[in-house]
Amino acid sequence: MFGSSFGNIFKITTWGESHGKGLGVIVDGCPAGLSLSEEDIQVYLDRRKPGQSRYTTKRGESDTVEILSGVFEGKTTGTSISLIVYNKDQHTADYNEIAEYYRPGHADFNFDTKYGFRDYRGGGRSSGRETIGRVAAGAIACKILKQLGITLSSYTLSIGPISIDKKNFDENAIMQNPLYMPDLAAAEKAAEYLEKCMQEKNSSGGIIECVIHGMPTGIGDPVFEKLEANLGKAILSIGAVKGFEIGDGFLVSAATGLSNNDSYQADEQGNIKKVTNHAGGITGGMSDGCDIVFRAAVKPTPSIAATQQTVNKNKENISINIKGRHDPVIVPRAVVVVESMAALTVVDMLFSSMTSQMEDVICFFK
Amino acid sequence: MFGSSFGNIFKITTWGESHGKGLGVIVDGCPAGLSLSEEDIQVYLDRRKPGQSRYTTKRGESDTVEILSGVFEGKTTGTSISLIVYNKDQHTADYNEIAEYYRPGHADFNFDTKYGFRDYRGGGRSSGRETIGRVAAGAIACKILKQLGITLSSYTLSIGPISIDKKNFDENAIMQNPLYMPDLAAAEKAAEYLEKCMQEKNSSGGIIECVIHGMPTGIGDPVFEKLEANLGKAILSIGAVKGFEIGDGFLVSAATGLSNNDSYQADEQGNIKKVTNHAGGITGGMSDGCDIVFRAAVKPTPSIAATQQTVNKNKENISINIKGRHDPVIVPRAVVVVESMAALTVVDMLFSSMTSQMEDVICFFK
Amino acid sequence: MFGSSFGNIFKITTWGESHGKGLGVIVDGCPAGLSLSEEDIQVYLDRRKPGQSRYTTKRGESDTVEILSGVFEGKTTGTSISLIVYNKDQHTADYNEIAEYYRPGHADFNFDTKYGFRDYRGGGRSSGRETIGRVAAGAIACKILKQLGITLSSYTLSIGPISIDKKNFDENAIMQNPLYMPDLAAAEKAAEYLEKCMQEKNSSGGIIECVIHGMPTGIGDPVFEKLEANLGKAILSIGAVKGFEIGDGFLVSAATGLSNNDSYQADEQGNIKKVTNHAGGITGGMSDGCDIVFRAAVKPTPSIAATQQTVNKNKENISINIKGRHDPVIVPRAVVVVESMAALTVVDMLFSSMTSQMEDVICFFK
Amino acid sequence: MFGSSFGNIFKITTWGESHGKGLGVIVDGCPAGLSLSEEDIQVYLDRRKPGQSRYTTKRGESDTVEILSGVFEGKTTGTSISLIVYNKDQHTADYNEIAEYYRPGHADFNFDTKYGFRDYRGGGRSSGRETIGRVAAGAIACKILKQLGITLSSYTLSIGPISIDKKNFDENAIMQNPLYMPDLAAAEKAAEYLEKCMQEKNSSGGIIECVIHGMPTGIGDPVFEKLEANLGKAILSIGAVKGFEIGDGFLVSAATGLSNNDSYQADEQGNIKKVTNHAGGITGGMSDGCDIVFRAAVKPTPSIAATQQTVNKNKENISINIKGRHDPVIVPRAVVVVESMAALTVVDMLFSSMTSQMEDVICFFK
Structure with missing residues (x-):
């Protein structure tokens, strides 16, 4: 219920189902005067659209976005921006079967229990296609x-047991392989691993990392609207994400104060910087001037063709083999979703920081 | 800015600084007719108050709570509940020194940058004492x-490198050791480890686990107000938490669909249950009928007496040794804070689920 | 900024401009299981669409609504409902002129000052067409x-100086005259008055009244979310509304406690009712079991063909005669907008009342 | 339920009952660096405290405010500000009687119906004392x-049938008479009228007017967060207010476009201003550069000593004469409450306007 909005000042509201007429988002709170075209948004949607490689579903969707409101003469007007992507290639027949049972790892049972019934076609609203609205809005946030x-x-960062080697980190490599890994050698090994999963009608999990460069200091609002709290919520709201960590993350549990604290240092110009970044760019709930670094753990695609046990609507225990067109791994297409949710969060929190000092407010209205 | 409230329907707003007059919380949205006394709340506050063991600060605070409003003849009235704890044992002089420099691992530098100055006495609002309001409100949520x-x-679950042995898990042990570990043997080893940290003027991190029993199915609101998203935000808003994971958490990244999916099974009475609980009790953003299981990674206390490098307000690089009364580990006293934030989240999301079905709404108003 | 959403639990978000591609609304928080068709919504939109009589603009729009999401097999699914109405008959050329100056009674000057520029075509987002989203969503609220x-x-209730005679009040008459007056004799006089206004290239104001029957007692949340406060906000958010009053409204200022208080009376079955209804159905911010009665004062259409003085973008004082197709009175088409906003408010506040008593909550989850 | 907060960016949360331990407010979102003392706040509370004249209750309360948090070295720190006023002179015995019946014009019946029981002592949370939190917070908003x-x-503006004469308007007179009228001759007549009401054990209503000088243009956020919508909500959330109007208010209903539109005019320096101000300073939901002018209709005090009919808890029809210490008119003490709510609204909406233009945002973060 009423869970379709995200953000306070820069706020998005999404809609749409996998096999409905389309999906979309309203972006509210975008400042006026931002130059914005459909192409700006399409670039981001293309990073998540299906059919980019053999490791993504074969559903044929161009996911072409249309701006319906909020932009005039190429610039945002300050009013709500409505974006729409029509569905084109629904194979609803593939899904008639799943109407009858509860797929393991999916929310079918929960939907039926909570709402009394569900739109089973392609998972309805719980489909990965739901993220189209997030990415379309995220493109605007990234532009801001x-x-x-x-x-x-x-x-x-990793697919199954295959992780990148940080020594080989290559920013340019990311867009050069269908798995969006910044290490081509690791990407090759991961591809082999995925082939094996596919042969076994199985799927793989993985980890996504996101780095935010250029953050000003002091963004995030103690004590409940801390930057990492809102980033965490944003990322954990993405389907299939089961863990979130910032900076050294779970490793801090075995660390000591001496090894984990980041010392401050002033350079000759009087600029103050942290020497290390165990904190991942957030201290005390606010950005601390260093890069923000966080990671999300993504579970394996739950829709697999291998035989599984489950229960049908008649409460009978049955064996199933799920049909349809499914990605053997969620991670690569989720990379841009993670980036989008992070950007949406940061814009919202930046805007909320504009009234932190009385002096700033006075200057603004003079 | 405006970061002192948490929750939508069951909502809390906290206030107070470490060395101010006191700390407190307003709980808004508590249903009328809940029997509530100060003792109900004190039990929870006692679990986080200082001076419980040699592993906590020696600051002498009884942290006695007073109910100022919202309760009449021993029952909540449905109006806002105001709770207050007065500060008694401030040693502000200990903190004059820290007014002059930026403590590593603390938000001093961020506060000065964002707000122009800061209440440096005991960390002001960024002190661990800020959590008093969370715990006082959490006690009410737990009672509901x-x-x-x-x-x-x-x-x-762990302190530094010392983890509990799940085979020795003993619920009763938790309250029998000052570290709140459910494994007395592990607790003893952890205590030894902490002694060593203290001798080295150092501190330790650790991991807290929380299990929620008895959840109905279907709590949590796709797509942004998912249960794990709100739990994540709640837990990550606690100072020193650097990671959050649910169910198998980061381990899902190396899992496969077959190993990670939880199968459904119907018993002879037609009750449907998951056979395993890799998901940690939340599937598709909604509770799935199993226990909810999540973990939080807590960083080592940043205030340590060992020598550290930092910068003072004159932008000079200096060496410091932090004085004052500090816990060598945050984890034990944070256990009840984690529990409180989880309870607050669950109450709020339960309440938001009451309008999920038209049928329920019709029944309610008849 | 971020002003396109209304409601907390039952929440709408609207988008669209007068001469853009279309207008729409997302309804979030609608319970699952409500039977809903496009026809349900169209009936309400038809009450505000142009071209119904000679007292409305001649812009030719069927305002046909399409449901894009949230409904499956004729029932709401509990997920966000997206509704769209495409614009068909934009005569944008009529508006090129107004791009150059600030129309009296309009927000042109404010838009330019606040956002730096504006979508001048037909008033952009500040056009009366903006209310399409409100009415489409309101239809759903009314159905609930x-x-x-x-x-x-x-x-x-009145148009210019012509008021209905309460003695002649006839509920059936409302839909029998294009001015939606519940008194056909008054409607005829009002029509004559409007003819005169039109001849003089002038326009008229009026008053709308709304009565809500069947309200349960106790809806509304002290102290800030009082029912009349939220109704007031809802109605005053409609363009052209300059006043809102409930029950006896402004007349209470000259009343006394004795004349204004509504006495309670119990009948033989023990049902308690107020004998009079000066309060208009709301006492202490909560519904009191009587009909809710409120009124909205609507200003005359600011776009008139008569000569007016204003300023152009070059800051020159000029005389203007506004072209385009404008209603000589806003009131009749605003009647359904007022009803829609009232319904949206009441649904939202009904839902927020479901957690008022601990006993209710316990019953619900059992 | 959850109705104790007001505002989005500059947000207050109030608590307290008439005969509880005290009342208070948390102000969240106040920028850091505002100089603030208890005296700043006390000046406003003194304008609403009882015992100022024979037209107010004789309850002896100094209503002394204490700042509990959020201020350090005389300046706000950017964290939540907690303010408290302790109750001193509760005569609870006076109210035992009203526990047994439902007072006409009060919310007793609604409270019992909604929450199952009520804190009847002095009206509990529905007492006029509830506004202490609003005024304490309003003082801070006014200072900003x-x-x-x-x-x-x-x-x-008026008490009962006695209105001020706008020709005699004298700003200085306001603080020179206990009725806060800006016309001493009218104040004298109003005092006579109140004497008559008191002799008859009756009470009087009235109208409050508020003018806001110096507003920048463009404050208020279409389409739902319009400035008049939020002012209306703020004012209608005050107990006893039954109507709200802005500018010409209800008079617009009988006006024409020509008479109601405010023309724009440019002076030689190129400053653009409206020639008239029928709109009351708000056009299209945004401030238009003129003074904001609005009025609130306040009902007569419902607690009167004259005989009234009502129902008791046993559902018997009875006659009552209410005891206790009650004002014969609410208006004078409500003047500062209206001012406070207006100030809170304006600060919140000013802050929300800081992100209207991309250019502003870019400048801010550079």
Whole structure:
């Protein structure tokens, strides 16, 4: 219920189902005067659209976005921006079967229990296609951030047991392989691993990392609207994400104060910087001037063709083999979703920081 | 800015600083007719108050709570409940020194940058004492949940490199050791480890686990107000938490669909249950009928007496040794804070689920 | 900024401009299981669409609504409902002129000042067409209320100096005249008055009254979310509304406690009712079991063909005669907008009342 | 339920009952660096405290405010500000009687119906004392506005049938008479009228007007967060207010476009201003550069000593004469409450306007 909006000042509201007429988003709170075209948004949607490689579903969707409101003469007007993507290639027949049972790892049972019935076609609202609205809005957030000198870099850190080697980290490699790994050698191994999963009618999990460069200091609002709290909510709201960590993350549990604290240092110009970044760019709930670094753990695609046990609507225990067109791994297409949710969060929190000092407020209205 | 409230329907707003007059919380949205006394709340506050063991600060605070409003003749009235705890044992002089420099691992530098200055006395609002309001409100949330058959169990999973042995898990042990570990043997080893940290003027991190028993199915609101998203935000808003994971958490990244999916099974009475619980009790953003299981990674206390490098307000690089009374580990006293934030989240999301079905709404108003 | 959403639990978000591609609304928080068709919504939109009489603009729009999401097999699914109406008959050329100056009574100057520029085509987002989203969503709210036994009746109370005679009040008359007056004799006089206004290239104001029947007692949340406060906000958010009053409204200022208080009376069955209804159905911010009665004062259409003085973008003082197709009175088409906003408010506040008593909550989850 | 907060960015949360331990407010979102003392707040509370004249209750309360948090070294720190006023002179015995019946014009019946029981002592949370939190917070809002060059002037426009004569309007007179009328001759007549009401054990209603000087243009957020919508909600949330109007208010219903439109005019320096102000300073939901002028209709005090009919808890029809210490008119003490709510609204909406233009945002973060 009423769970379709995200953000307070820069706020998005999404709609749409996998096999409905389309999907979309309303972006509210975008400042006026941002130059914005459909192409700006399409670039981001193309990073998540299906059919990019053999590791993604074969559903044929161009996911072409249309701006319906909020832009006039190429610039945002300050009013709500409505974006729409029509569905084109629904194979609803593939899904008649799943109407009858509860797929393991999916929310079918929960939907039926909570709402009394469900739109079973392609998972309805719980389909990965739901993220189209997030990415379309995220593209706008990224454009705003870019104008403020803030950029995001997101990529696949690991797929199954295959992790990148940080020594080989290559920003340029990310867009050069279908798995969006910043290490081509690791990407090759991961591809082999995925082939094996596919042969076994199985799927794989993985980890996504996101780095935010250029953050000003002091963004995030103690004590409940801390930056990492809102980033965590944003990322954990993405289907299939089961863990979130910032900076050294779970490793801090075995660390000591001496090894984990980041010392401050002033240079000759009087600029103060942290020497290390165990904190991942957030201290005390606020950005601390270093890069923000966080990771999301993504579970394996739950829809697999291998035989599984489950229960049907008649409460009978049955064996199933799920049909349809499914990605053997969620991670690569989720990279841009993670980036989008992070950008949406950062824009919202940047805007909320504009009234932190009385002096700023006075200057603004003079 | 405006970061002092948490929750939508069951909503809390906290205030107070470490060395100010006191700390407190307003709980808004508590249903009328809940029997509530100061003792109900004190039990929870006592679990986080200082001076419980040699592993906590020696600051002498009884942290006695007073109910100022919202309760009449022993029952909540449905209006806002104001709770207050006065500060008694401030040693502000200990903190004059830290006014002059930026403590590593603390938000001093961020506060000065964002707000122009800061209340440096004991960390002001960024002190761990800020959590008093969370715990006082959490006690009320726990009482509501108990009446609905929902109970929470929280404990220390690890301190530094010392983890509990799940085979030795003993619920009763939790309250029998000052580290709140459900394994007395592990607790003893952890205590030894902490002694070593203290001798080295150092501190330790750790992991807290929380299990929620008795959840109904279908709590949580796709797509942004998912249960794990709100739990994640709640937990990550606690100072020192650097990671959050649910169910198998980060381990899902190396899992496969077959190993990670939880199968459904119907018993002879037609009750449907998951056979395993890799998901940690949340599937598709909604509770799935199993226990909810999540973990939080807590960083080592940043205030340590060992020598550290930092910068003072004159932008000079200096060496410091932090004075004052500090816990060598945050984890044990944070256990009840984690439990409180989880309870607050669950109550709020339970309430938001009451309008999920038209049929329910019709029944309610008849 | 971020002003396109209304409601907390039952929440709408609207988008669209007068001469853009279309207008729409997302309804979030609608319970699952409500039977809903496009026809249900169209009936309400038809009450505000142009071209119904000679007292409305001649812009030719069928305002046909399409449901894009949230409905499956004829029933709401509990997920967000997206509704769209495409614009068909934009005569944008009529508006090139107004791009150059600030129309009196319009927000042109404010838009330019606040956002730096504006979508001048037909008033952009500040056009009366903006209310399409409100009415489409309001139709859903009305349908929910009907199932709970709550119905709304809205009508024109006065146009210019012509008021209805309460003695002649006829509910059936409302839909029998294009001015939606519940008194056909008054409607005829009002029509004559409007003819005169039109001849003089002038326009008229008026008053709308709305009555809500069947409200349960106790809806509304002290102290800030009082029912009249939220109704007031809802109605005052409609363009052209300059006043809102409930029950005896402004007349209470000259009343006394004795004349204004509504006495309670118990009948033989023990049912308690107020004998009079000066309060208009709301006492202490909560519904009191009587009909809710409120009124909205609507200003005359600011776009008139008569000569007016204003300023152009070059800051020159000029005389203007506004072209385009404008209603000589806003009131009749605003009647359904008022009803829609009232219904949206009442649904939202009904839902927020479901957690008022601990006993209710316990019953619900059992 | 959850109705104790007001505002989005500058947000207050109030608590307390008439005969509880005290009342208070948390102000969240106040920028850091505002100089603030208890005296700043006390000045406003003194305007609403009892015992100022023979037209107010004789309850002896100094209503002394204490700042509990959020201020350090005389300046706000950017964290939540907690303010408290302890109750001193509760005569609870006076109210035992009203526990047994439902007072006409009060919310007793609604409270019992909604919450199952009520704190009957002095009206509990529905007492006029509830406004202490609003005024304490309003004092802070007024101080912020003053620094931005915005000032508010509020006064009694009429009491019963006695209105001020606008020709005699004298700003200085407001504080020179206990009825806060800006016309001493009218104040004298109103006092006579109140004497008559008191002799008859009756009470009187009235109208409050508020003018906001110095507003910048463009404050208010279409389409739902319009400035008049939020002012309306703020004012209608005050107990006893039954109507709200802005500018010409209900008079617009009989006006024409020509008579109601405010023409724009440019002076030689190129400053654009409206020639008239029928709109009351808000056009299209945004401030238009003129003074904001609005009025609130306040009902007569419902607690009167004259005999009234009502129902008791046993559902018997009875006659009552209410005891206790009650004001014969609510208006004078409500003047500062109206001013406070207006100031809170304006600060919140000013802050929300800071992200209207991309250009502003870019400048801010550079």
